[in-house]
Amino acid sequence: KELNISPKNIAFFDDQEFERNEVKSSFPEINVFTDEDLDTILLNGRFNVPIISNESTTRTEKYKLNFKRDQEELKNTENNNSDDNYINYLKTLNFEISVTSAKTEDDFIRAFELIQRTNQQNITIKRLTLDEIKEFNKENEIILFNLKDKFGEYGIICCILLKKINNNYEIYEFAMSCRAMG
Numbered sequence: 001k002e003l004n005i006s007p008k009n010i011a012f013f014d015d016q017e018f019e020r021n022e023v024k025s026s027f028p029e030i031n032v033f034t035d036e037d038l039d040t041i042l043l044n045g046r047f048n049v050p051i052i053s054n055e056s057t058t059r060t061e062k063y064k065l066n067f068k069r070d071q072e073e074l075k076n077t078e079n080n081n082s083d084d085n086y087i088n089y090l091k092t093l094n095f096e097i098s099v100t101s102a103k104t105e106d107d108f109i110r111a112f113e114l115i116q117r118t119n120q121q122n123i124t125i126k127r128l129t130l131d132e133i134k135e136f137n138k139e140n141e142i143i144l145f146n147l148k149d150k151f152g153e154y155g156i157i158c159c160i161l162l163k164k165i166n167n168n169y170e171i172y173e174f175a176m177s178c179r180a181m182g
Helices: 017-026 035-039 056-077 083-092 105-117 130-139
Strands: 011-014 031-034 096-101 141-149 152-165 168-176
Touching: 011 017, 011 035, 017 031, 031 035, 056 083, 056 152, 105 130, 105 141, 105 152, 105 168, 130 141, 130 152
Parallel strands: 011 031
Antiparallel strands: 096 141, 141 152, 152 168
């Protein structure tokens, strides 16, 4: 729950049937495999991630920074968990947001990741492919939001696809990282 990872995206491998059954009964959504599956599991394509942005390669570091944020939040709100204390805590983070247009291959890949992975903060849940995103950008605009605070980079946390209609823009898709919303 702290990592905001859905159980259906977790794989559990064990050589003991008892352990596998315990996980299956406690967390039926988790994918459970035997140790013998290790030999063939990578061949069936189930664990293939077709595209990974540079942003995704730093995800572990970002989770570590989130743990630091959580510890500081707890420290600042443990005696009084009021809305005022939480707002004051947020102010101490010194958020900085930068807004840019998607231009590079990695920008398009990150937009693709946000659109594919984000469910709760995804306006239309249109699952565009990477090629569709690149094609969309030829005639329209893709805006990316990068967030950082005193602990470090959240990275690109949001993308908005703006469809150009005459001299105006219409929001075609809006996707924001659930990790950032936390």
